[in-house]
Amino acid sequence: MQIPNNGYVLVADGRKMLFFRNEGDEAYPNLQVVTATEQKNPKTADQGTDEPGTTFSSSGTMGYRTGGRSAYSDTDFHTLEETRFAEDAAAMLKERALANAFESLLIVAPPSTLGDLRKHYHKEVERRLVGEIAKDLTNHPVDQIERIISEA
Template sequence: MVRLKNDTLVVVADSEKALFLRNLTDHANPNLEVTDEESQNNPSDKEQSANRPGRMPDTGVGQRSALDDTDWHELAKDRFAKDLADKLYSEAHKGAFDRLVLVAAPHVLGVLRDELHAEVLAKLVMDIPKTLTNHPVDEIEKLVKKEMDAA
């Protein structure tokens, strides 16, 4: 059974916000305290795009096909997850935590898994594919404990 021990770092993230929480007690009665918060301003793709999608000549006379434009909004979401992985590596390298629980939106968790350094993975106790960034801390405590009990 995976337990939420004292001083475990719990990171709750989605594609635009990350909460860094530290467990001050034990698994029986978790008490998470917010120690840091990161966020990014990520406007919609329409606001970030400079031009209309391009067009290119097609095989028929006078025919043209539309090209997909870059989705800047999605790229920013992935970049945020990669930056979070870099921050976790930096903190792990400094010895800021020994145990880590990641709670992240499924897409973000997928990007994080690919980007996490071996030093961070060695400290990872559990990852939970849920979006909890807008939940109050006491609810995050209950949901993390419930997920860990079920594992």
């Protein structure tokens, strides 16, 4: 994947976001951190305290109840927070794009995060987007991120 000099790279997952500027060239990227953000997102069991709700089925004939109980599915707070984090990342990209802070952008994220980001791309972000890589590289050293980008 080619990212030009002064192009930007967002490496994100549902909890961590690294925003880089390429101070190298297309063949040999030299990524410098512009911002790094990480949110704490404990597993759902540590976030949710309520039991799932229940409902009663009241279908039947002649006033007799023939239905049973049904539980609503548990709320996955961990996934909700990851989705919110992707929305925040998309909002940051929109703000920077509208301020003309970058002309080209490469996004690297796991498929689920990439899907959440795509739902919230602003047209100015889309216009500047030079590519996407569906990989989780947030915990890789910068030199490995540079290598993976240049080989993609």
